[in-house]
Amino acid sequence: MSEFFNSLVQFQFLQNALIAGILASIGCGVIGPFVVVNRISYLAGGIAHAVLGGMGAAIYYQVDPLVGALTAAIVSALLIAYIKLNWNQQEDTIIGALWAVGMASGILFISQTPGYNTELLSFLFGNILVVSNAELNLMIALDLILIFIVLVCYRYLVAISFDHEFAETRGINAKFFYTLLLVLVAITVVLLIQVVGLILVIALLTLPAAIASQYYFSIHKIIALSIALGLLFTSSGLVISYQPDFPAGATIIVVAGCSFLISSLIRNPLLAFIHKFKVKSQ
Amino acid sequence: MSVIVDVDNISFSYQAQRVLENVSLQLNEGDFAALIGPNGGGKTTLIKILLGLLKPTQGTIKLFGQTGTKAKKSIAYVPQFANFRRDFPITVYETVLHGCLGRNGFFKFFSAEDKKAVEQAMFETDTWEYRNRPISDLSGGQLQRVLVARALAGKPKLLLLDEPTANIDERSERDIFDLFKELNKRMTIIVISHDISFVSEYINRVFCLNKTLLKHEAKPVDNVTIQKLYGEHISEVHHAHSCSHDRHQH
Numbered sequence: 001m002s003e004f005f006n007s008l009v010q011f012q013f014l015q016n017a018l019i020a021g022i023l024a025s026i027g028c029g030v031i032g033p034f035v036v037v038n039r040i041s042y043l044a045g046g047i048a049h050a051v052l053g054g055m056g057a058a059i060y061y062q063v064d065p066l067v068g069a070l071t072a073a074i075v076s077a078l079l080i081a082y083i084k085l086n087w088n089q090q091e092d093t094i095i096g097a098l099w100a101v102g103m104a105s106g107i108l109f110i111s112q113t114p115g116y117n118t119e120l121l122s123f124l125f126g127n128i129l130v131v132s133n134a135e136l137n138l139m140i141a142l143d144l145i146l147i148f149i150v151l152v153c154y155r156y157l158v159a160i161s162f163d164h165e166f167a168e169t170r171g172i173n174a175k176f177f178y179t180l181l182l183v184l185v186a187i188t189v190v191l192l193i194q195v196v197g198l199i200l201v202i203a204l205l206t207l208p209a210a211i212a213s214q215y216y217f218s219i220h221k222i223i224a225l226s227i228a229l230g231l232l233f234t235s236s237g238l239v240i241s242y243q244p245d246f247p248a249g250a251t252i253i254v255v256a257g258c259s260f261l262i263s264s265l266i267r268n269p270l271l272a273f274i275h276k277f278k279v280k281s282q
Numbered sequence: 283m284s285v286i287v288d289v290d291n292i293s294f295s296y297q298a299q300r301v302l303e304n305v306s307l308q309l310n311e312g313d314f315a316a317l318i319g320p321n322g323g324g325k326t327t328l329i330k331i332l333l334g335l336l337k338p339t340q341g342t343i344k345l346f347g348q349t350g351t352k353a354k355k356s357i358a359y360v361p362q363f364a365n366f367r368r369d370f371p372i373t374v375y376e377t378v379l380h381g382c383l384g385r386n387g388f389f390k391f392f393s394a395e396d397k398k399a400v401e402q403a404m405f406e407t408d409t410w411e412y413r414n415r416p417i418s419d420l421s422g423g424q425l426q427r428v429l430v431a432r433a434l435a436g437k438p439k440l441l442l443l444d445e446p447t448a449n450i451d452e453r454s455e456r457d458i459f460d461l462f463k464e465l466n467k468r469m470t471i472i473v474i475s476h477d478i479s480f481v482s483e484y485i486n487r488v489f490c491l492n493k494t495l496l497k498h499e500a501k502p503v504d505n506v507t508i509q510k511l512y513g514e515h516i517s518e519v520h521h522a523h524s525c526s527h528d529r530h531q532h
Binding site: 037152155156158159161162163165166167168169170171172213216217218219222 | 333334335354355357358359361365366370371372373376377379380381383384389391392416418432436
């Protein structure tokens with residue numbers, strides 16, 4: 001561990017990696033709880049995998065891959081929202097098709113781009129150790145957009161997630177806010193791709209929120225704990241993976257997955273203990 | 283007495299299936315009306331049309347003398363349980379606060395006045411003591427009171443209740459209807475119910491709906507109407523007149 005901290009002081013790439021982890025944690029902590037309570041991780045998966053099409057096209061046309069990813073993510077979010085809201089019966093088939101076609105077209109674009117084939121793995125599984133300053137700036141901008149929109153629309157997003165019919169009776173446009181939620185998920189997916197890649201993105205989006213929702217019964221509290229857990233998982237994953245040279249993204253997900261498992265096992269005894277302690281101290 | 287609800291010859295279809303046909307009804311300020319009829323008879327559809335969630339294929343609706351969505355802020359709705367997941371992470375207080383949505387501007391957060399209205403609604407429905415509990419911890423009767431509190435937080439003039447006591451025990455049902463009777467002193471109420479005998483102790487108007495309106499008078503529901511409504515023989519409904527309300531005509 002000491003070797004990691006010595007290197008952290010020395011190397012900018014490691015500092016960037018740590019900052020990228022922090023920025024990704026904020027994004028997944030703010031949006032993850034909405035994905036979990038709306039049970040839309042499948043839709044988020046569709047968006048994440050369709051992103052490869054945008055990244056592949058961007059590389060082929062020599063544009064920044066993250067710009068291609070962001071465009072593809074938002075377009076696929078809008079498309080999925082439209083399908084979900086209007087073609088309910090064929091929803092899973094169409095989203096599955098979008099998922100696969102997005103990935104396939106990305107692979108086709110990348111295969112036709114000379115010299116870029118090796119980058120495919122880093123798109124799929126992420127490479128937090130090569131995040132540039134420009135990419136960090138984009139991540140900061142995306143985080144600020146997410147925080148601003150969620151702060152302004154928090155009560156509406158919670159209302160449509162909880163009881164969309166009642167929200168509509170109060171004059172809230174549930175379809176608009178559902179579409180907005182999927183666009184926010186798309187932005188978060190792009191944020192997280194740098195850290196864990198598009199295959200593992202769903203795990204980082206949902207696991208911290210799933211753990212937090214075992215302990216809190218308000219979305220704002222779940223958001224706060226999800227951000228803290230995201231920070232813990234990305235930082236500890238980075239530290240653990242550094243010395244044995246494990247892939248950082250995969251290590252982060254294994255840490256998050258094990259934490260979820262442990263939390264699920266100890267939740268009930270832990271809450272019973274806390275309750276007992278509270279009663280005793282009263 | 284002013285007309286609060288004016289439904290004029292509306293029809294509604296789900297694709298090819300006609301659910302409502304030429305329905306007209308009027309409700310006056312202070313009415314407590316029951317909407318009864320068989321499953322699939324169009325009761326919930328009519329409520330959803332009144333709420334603006336569905337648009338009729340024909341006919342017009344005026345609420346408080348206005349058409350369109352202008353009157354939405356004065357209407358509140360208590361749904362059946364099934365509209366949301368019971369394990370959703372939300373406290374009782376936050377749930378009731380949702381009743382104030384749409385009262386302020388888009389960018390404005392809940393105001394002190396909203397919070398006062400929530401507090402008042404929660405005291406009125408006896409839900410204040412469990413305001414910090416998650417809704418997943420509540421019994422059926424407690425949850426139903428929370429949903430009523432949520433509806434009251436918006437300070438409505440018209441309260442629409444869609445089978446508000448489905449799936450709760452008889453004692454809680456009576457408590458909740460006693461509360462509605464109290465609320466009826468300051469607002470007009472429409473309730474969907476299957477229990478004609480029970481609700482007739484509280485209401486002053488009854489509308490029997492099975493695609494079209496079979497009866498819409500403030501008179502007792504007789505055997506002929508019930509047979510027309512449900513398509514089978516049902517014994518005459520007898521009920522006690524415990525309600526001393528002047529307008530009760532059963």
